[in-house]
Amino acid sequence: MIGAALAALVALTAQASAHVTLGIPTLEVTDVNYRVPVEPAPTTPEELEARHTDKLVVDVPVGFKVEQCHETADFSCEVGAGEITWTRRADSTNFQAVDFFRASMRTPGIGGTYLSPALQVYSDGEEVSWDDAATSDPNPAPQIRVNGPDRAPDVATGTFRPLAELGAGTPCPQEVIDDAIRLGIDPAVHCGHFGFEPPAGSPTPPEPPEPGPDVRGTASIARTPTSTFVEVVVTGLEPGLTYDAHLHEGTCTNPTSAHYKNDLNGVSEPPNELWPSDDPTDPLAGLTADENGVARGFGIADWVARPTARAIWIHEPPDDPNDPHAHARIGCADLV
Numbered sequence: 001m002i003g004a005a006l007a008a009l010v011a012l013t014a015q016a017s018a019h020v021t022l023g024i025p026t027l028e029v030t031d032v033n034y035r036v037p038v039e040p041a042p043t044t045p046e047e048l049e050a051r052h053t054d055k056l057v058v059d060v061p062v063g064f065k066v067e068q069c070h071e072t073a074d075f076s077c078e079v080g081a082g083e084i085t086w087t088r089r090a091d092s093t094n095f096q097a098v099d100f101f102r103a104s105m106r107t108p109g110i111g112g113t114y115l116s117p118a119l120q121v122y123s124d125g126e127e128v129s130w131d132d133a134a135t136s137d138p139n140p141a142p143q144i145r146v147n148g149p150d151r152a153p154d155v156a157t158g159t160f161r162p163l164a165e166l167g168a169g170t171p172c173p174q175e176v177i178d179d180a181i182r183l184g185i186d187p188a189v190h191c192g193h194f195g196f197e198p199p200a201g202s203p204t205p206p207e208p209p210e211p212g213p214d215v216r217g218t219a220s221i222a223r224t225p226t227s228t229f230v231e232v233v234v235t236g237l238e239p240g241l242t243y244d245a246h247l248h249e250g251t252c253t254n255p256t257s258a259h260y261k262n263d264l265n266g267v268s269e270p271p272n273e274l275w276p277s278d279d280p281t282d283p284l285a286g287l288t289a290d291e292n293g294v295a296r297g298f299g300i301a302d303w304v305a306r307p308t309a310r311a312i313w314i315h316e317p318p319d320d321p322n323d324p325h326a327h328a329r330i331g332c333a334d335l336v
């Protein structure tokens, strides 16, 4: 284990050098501290003045919601879409060999180990990405371990992102590679559709795939003791076309996730599944985009979705059933 790695910690009392796993309960607001060392460790104040941390950008794991980032006398902070940025103030001269950056986050409804990749920018311009998945790698991503029983939030909301943003430069998961092989598509192309890096050992990188529609908008899910509601507003669609949208298992980071089914052995459509629809009398109607490319949909089920129902995916209209990409996923919102 690397002693000086960048680490996510719960509370400043956790001064351990471990860069991984702190246990926090689900659905609670917790302070997460990122411990950021200067490497190699400076041995003199002059060295530290010449080379210190000027900026930190952390990716907020899917399922977490930032309540607040905390500023200090030396760093301002800003919460963006899925990330937090701390920037050294112009007048700061209080350089430290280790800086701490604190954010209050609500943890997700499902226990697990979540990666929170970070980008550290030094005053000499060097940028270090702490984004390796394995803790044995040289620059492991900070990990946050969420403990406690799985619990579904009563209300959760999210924003749609287009396909190309969902992978966001992370390694292509094996399921996506397997999916490509099953569909007879070049895995590098299929991975590229989701924005994932091409699989290791791919020959030459293929042409970047055509960017799909810029699917944006909002999604929400609400659970009562006896029922589940979903509601979406989707923008960036082709006017007049009808799209399918479904509540899916898992988060948007799993682009091969199954539809969420109430009865796992039941049929693959409502009422056993939950699909946002723009026709209140027809849960199978899908979402038809208006002249501005906007669609609104609503769905209700008389069962309570389990905690694993965490994403709503939008699919391309199924115009050509012979096209392996027909009905392809074009956007997703995590319900967090």
Ligand SMILES: [Cu+2]
Pocket (backbone or CB within 6 Å): 245, 246, 247, 248, 259, 313, 314, 315
């Ligand atoms: Cu779907």
